[in-house]
Each structure stands twice: as C-alpha cells, then as structure tokens.
Amino acid sequence: MKWFVDLATRTKLFLSFGLMIVFMLVVIGAAYIGLTTLRQSQETLFRDDFLPSIELLKLRSSQNRAHAQLLEMMMIEDRARQQELQQDIAARSREVDAGLKLVAASLQGRTRELQQFDELVAALTEYRKVREQQISLIYGEKSIEAENLDATVQDKLYNRVRTIAVDLGNTAIDQAKERVAAANARAERLAQIFLGISILAFVLSIVVALYLSRIIANPLREITTAAQRIASGDLEVAIRNNDREDEVGNLTQAFATMVRYLNEMASISRQIAGGDLAVTVSPVSSRDVLGRAFADMTGYLREMAAVSRQVSEGDLTVTVMPVSDKDILRNAFASMLANRRRINQEISDGVNVLASSASEILASTTQIAAGMSETATSVTETTATVEQIKQTALLSSKKSRGVSENAQRSALVAEQGKSTVSETINGINHIKELMETVAESVVMLSDQTQAIGEIITVVTDLAQQSNLLAVNAAIEASKAGEHGKGFAVVAQEIKSLADQSKQATEQVRKILGDIQKATGKSVLAAEQVSKAVEGGVKQTAESGESIRKLAESISEAAQAAEQIAVSSQQQLAGMEQVALAMENIKQATHQNVLGTKQAEQAAHTLNELGQKLKEMVSRFKI
C-alpha cells in the first residue's frame, strides 16, 4: 500500500470516491434486471392460469343459469315468458361459447388439458341437443315429458359438464399456485443477491473511509496536539518521523525540525537558569532572532555575574552603569550597591547595638532564670497549700454534714420543748391559782388573829383593872390595920392572878405578833410566789417563743449547714480543679525554667554572634 500512501491527497480522494460510484452502478443494474424478470413472470401467470380459470367459472355460472331457466320453462305455462327465457338461454349459450374460445387459446400446448377440454365441448354439445328437444317439448305442451327427459338424460349430461369444468378449473388454479410459488422463489433470490451486493458496497465504502481517515486525519491530529502542547510550553513532544512523501509527511518533518530547535533553545535557557553562563550560543542564520537574543543575554548576565562576584568578595566600590531606564537589572544592581553601602554602615551601627543588647539580654535572662527557679519553688509550696485547703474543704464538708444532722435532731428536740413549755405554762397557772387560794386563807387567818388581838386587849384591860383593884384592896387592907391582914393576903393573891393574867396576855400578844409576822411573811411569800409564777409564766412563754425561734434558727441552720455541705462539696471539686491547675502550672513552670535556661544559652550564643558580626562587618570595603 506504500504506493497509495505516497499518492497526493487529491488523487487518493478521487480514487476512493470513484470506487464508491462503481459499486452504486452495480447495485442499480442488478435491481433493474430483477424487476424486469418479476414483471414477465406475473404476465405469464395472469394469461396462462388466472384467465382460463375465471372463464371456466363464468362458463359454469352461465350453464347453471341456463339450466335453471330451462327448468323454469317447464314449470310455467306462459308462452311469452317461456320465449323470453328461451332467448335468455340462447344468450347464455353465446357467452359460454365465447369463454370456451378464450380457454382453448390459453390451453395451447398442454395436451392433457386440451383432451379434457374436448370432452367438455362434446358433453356440452350433447347437452344442448337434449335441451333443444326439451324446449320443443315444452312448446308442444309436453312439459311432463320434458321433465322426464331432464330427470333421465339431461341431469347426467349437466353433471358431466359441471364435473369436467370443475376439473379444468382446479387444474388451472393448481398450476397458477405453482407458478406463483416459482415466481416468489425467484424474487427471493433476486432480493438476496441485491442485499449481498449492497452490503459488500457498504462495507467497502466504510473500509475506504476509515483507511483515508487513518492515513490523513490521524497524523494531522497528532501534529495539532503537539502544536497545542508546544503552545502551552511543553516541548517534550515526540514527533513520529515517517518517510512519507505526501503533504502530511512534509508537515511532520518540518514540525520535528522546529521542535528540535525549540528544545535546543530551551536547554540553553535551562542552563542559564541553572546559573551556567559558560554556555555558547551560535545563531543558526542571520535571521535567527532567538539565537542572537540568547547570545546577547548570556553576555549581559556574565557581566552582572562578574559584578556580583566582586560584591560578594566584599568589594562595594564597583560601579555599574545602566544603559537605559528599562535596564532593570543594572538599575537594581546600582541601587543595590548604593543600598548595600548604606545598609552596611547601618548594620555596622546595628551590630554594635546588637552586641551591647545581647550582653544586656544575657544579664536579664540570667535574672529571669533565677526568678523562674523561685517561681517554681513558690508554685510547689502553693500546690502543697492547695492540697491542705482541699483536705480542709473535705473536713468542712463532713463537719457541715454532721452539723446539718445535729441541727435536724435539735429541731425535733425544740419541737418537743415547745409542747413541754405549753404544759409547763398550764402547770404554773395551776400553781398560781393554788397560791392565791393559800394567800386568801392566810389573810383570813390574819383577820382572825386581829380579832384575837382585840379580845386580848380586852383581857389585858381587865387584868390591869384587876391589878389596880388588888392594889386598892391592899391599900384598904393596910388602912384596916390588924383586921385587914387576911384581906391583904386575898388582895395580894388577886394581884398575883392579875399579874399572871397580864403575863399570859403578854405572851398571847407576843404569840399573836409572831403569828402576824409569820402571816405577813406568808402573804408576802405568796405574793412573791404569785409574782414569780406570773414571771414564770411570762418567762416560760418567752422560753416557748425562744424555743420556737430557736427551732426556726436551727431549721435555718440545718438548711445553711446543708448548703454549706453542698458548697463545701463544690469547693472540694473546685479545689481539685485548682490542684490540677497548680499541677499544670508546676509543669509549665518547670518547662519555663528549662526554657529560660535555653534562653540563657541562646543569649550567650547571641552575644558571641554579635561579636562575630562586628568582625564580619568590619571586613567590608566601603
């Protein structure tokens, strides 16, 4: 196929489309031949088979009708009608004769059918002869005889004609069926041939189209893809080199050359990008714009590299002259050098400051490290304290729980105390009533004592009068002299009695005084008791009130203790959290200590670095 590939594209397309046109012509020819054959076979079928069978059917029909009309003639008496029927029968006979001619023409060349046809014609002729006899009989008013003749002879002849006609018709129909089958088979074969040729033409067309596509479109698509990748900067494209001599082959070779050139430029760029300025670029031709540009660029970069090297060696005295305002690199170098000179000066100053600062930082860091150690110690102490507080909180929680229980018991006791106080008040009131009764009795006693006193006063008076009487009697007795001696004794005795009465009354008075004093004391005591009882009632009521308040206070205390217990619980939880936090702080402080030591180390390093930097900055030539 190499020769085809090497053909010009126009020639390839021409050849391919020509092949397809040839296939189309073949298909059209085959279709035409098939259609003509079918038409001929249909004509033969109609002429040789369908026509005689139709004519035979018509013949039978006419024959039947004629026979029926004959039978009708026998039945009726009307002459006119009979004649009308006879003419009709004659017309049917003419139709039958015309049909027979057509059948005879179609049966040309077929001996067996022709023989049957002859028998038919002979039977028909016989039948017609008998019919003529019958008609003449009918006209001769001899219908009965005609009927008899019909029953004996004519019926057989009629059946014979019918049988033969049916046979011939069946034969014709069978033959027609065979012919139709044959024609169908032929048409089927033609259709198959036509289909086969069509499929062949279709497949060949597709094959040609695919082949053309492969050898023209595919290479073009590949190159297009490669061109797109190159356009997006991807030079890693592989162009398959083929030795085709058509337009596609030329395009591929030119593309490969371009890719090679671009790759070369790209590798040079990569070297330059990698810092390799030793690369040499030689332009391919005088119009190689890219090559010359590369050569200029490498030269420019080498100059800049030389400047950079001088700068890197510490020589800041080098000068760079920009060619234009757009010469960014030279401008940048120039400003960089200026900046470097300035910055170097500033760095020098800064390094001095840095060195002194580093020393200060070192000192501060040392102090911080010491402080951190102290903090760590304090944190440890705080942690211990927090643990103690936690224990205290636990203890207070337990205690407050106990206090709460005690307070509840106390509330119960206070309740009992309240009822006891109420009973006590009742008892004291009873005591008061009794005491009042006692006081009344004592007062009554006092009154009676007074009555006794009055009586005693009377008795005393009597005694005094008796005494005086005795004295007077004694005086009178002494005046009587010797005769009054006995009377004097009596008077003395009376005086003695009076004295005794007086003494007795004195004693009674004294006893009454004692009784009065005792009564007064009793009344006073009863009054004091009554007052004391009243005070007792009041105090007891106050005690009841106090106990009630105490019960309330205790209840509140119980609630408070409960709350304290809850609070202590929460406090305990809080203290545990604090302990945890303190533990964390401890760890953090420990880490801080470590960190500070590292910072101290770093400050040392920083100090040394400052010294080094000072040395380094002093090495620059400005």
Next chain:
Amino acid sequence: MAKGKFDWDEIHRRMKAVGDAIAGGYASSPEERTRVLRQRAAGLARAEEKEDAVEVLEVVEFLLAHEHYGIESRHIREVYPLKDYTPLPGVPSFVLGLINVRGRILSVVDIKKFFALPAKGISDLNKVIIIGNETMEFGILADAILGVRAIAVNAIGPPLPMQTGIGEEFVQGVTGERLVILHAARILADKKIIVHHDV
C-alpha cells in the same frame, strides 16, 4: 416552800394537835395545875417569914420614867386608871388636868415636871395614884403600878442628894434596890403644889 422537801405530814399532825387543843378549851393537864399551885404556895410561904421578923413599911411601888418609886400606902386613897382627863387652862405645866373619880373632881399632877426631872424615854402615864390627907387630895401620874410591898425599915437608907434630882425634903429614903420612897406627907403639905393664880 422554796425548799424542795417539805414535811406535809408533820404540818398535818401539828395542825391536828392545835385543833384538838382549841376544841378542849385549853384545859391544862392535872400535872400542870399542880405545878402552878405549888409555885404559888412557895411564893406565899416566903413572904410570910420576912414580915414577922422586923418592923416594916407598907409602900405602893410604881414606875415613873423607868424609875421605881414608892409611896406609903397610908397616904394613898386608891389607884385609878387614867381614862379621860380634862386639860385645865391657866395652870402650871405640871398640872395635867382634871379627872372625875366616882363623882369627885381631882387634879392630876405630873411629879416629873413638878420636880423638874429630865424626861427619860417615853412613858405611858396611864395610871393615877390618888394621895391625900385631911386637907389635900390629888392624883399623881404613874406609868405602872407594881403593887404593895412591905419593906423592912432597916433596909431603907438615907437619900443621896444628887441621886434622884428630887428635893431632899421630899425623899423619905432609898432601898438597896434603888426604890425611891417619896415623902407623901411633905408633898401634900408643899405650898408649891397649891396653884393660886389670878387670871
């Protein structure tokens, strides 16, 4: 009552005893009666012995401002309780007033004031000793009449001048028991006691 234990049984017992005693009308027991009688007999028996031995002076002993005084009973008409007296205007202060003794009107003299004795303590002054002779009769105030005593004459000593404050002429003598025996006849005869004033 303040003491926790109080012996109510004892109280009941004592109350019952008192009730019984009152119901029995304080009838003293026979032993008690015998004892009292014996005591009295003993007292009487002693008095009898003294009298027979020496010459005695019968005096009525009375108390005045806590001092014991005595007046010979032969000068005394009677003693009388001072019940109602009528103060008399226009008389010296030693005259208390007038009393009515069974129809006789007598003046009552306070001899303390009469003798200008210092008032010593409070005195009852509810007794009157009526003294008198043929010409004079008046009452002397006394706190109490102690009774009639028989005093042996030899037991009476001379009065000590400054002892009583009463004028020497009015004191008959003083016994060892500091009983001042007043000289009633001289008091009755004293001119000072007669009040004679023109008003």
